Amino acid sequence: MNYWLMKSEPNEYSIDDLATEAKGYEHWDGVRNYQARNFMRQMKVGDKVFFYHSNTKVPGIVGIAEVVREAYPDHTQFDPENSYYDPKSKPENPRWDMVDIKFARKLDRIIPLTELKSRPELMDMPLVRKGNRLSVMPVTPEQWDFILSLEKQEPQA
């Protein structure tokens, strides 16, 4: 099993939206970056995902999700009405994929980006590097466990 981190703007789609999905899961559409897409293609059913809120007052990790369906074509790329429409992508050779994830749980507290940045144990995460814009990235088991250990601690930094 592998670990990942996925970013979402909470005003677009938040951990609470995922938690209240009537069908119990949601497809992760809209990824339009090759590096992020390639990471999604490596995801397996059962992989765990940190749900990260970006572009918000306190950006940080807010919860955990689980992969329930592996990469398949993102339908929004073929829809001219959709803001994620990609006219260069052809149905016979789709450019963009998505996965399905289901809600696992929220963390007991938000672990803010500022706190993640303050931890030398996490300095290799793309997330904390300056100018990083990658919206889907791998997390090592060590990083995963360390971040979960922060959940039980008092906020720092």
Add this chain to the structure above:
DNA sequence: GCCAACGTTGGC
């Protein structure tokens, strides 16, 4: 194949 221009991400 280079690289300037442009659009987007996302923290602050």
Add this chain to the structure above:
DNA sequence: GCCAACGTTGGC
């Protein structure tokens, strides 16, 4: 709202 950093596009 600002703007640095980055990825993509397209002219040459």
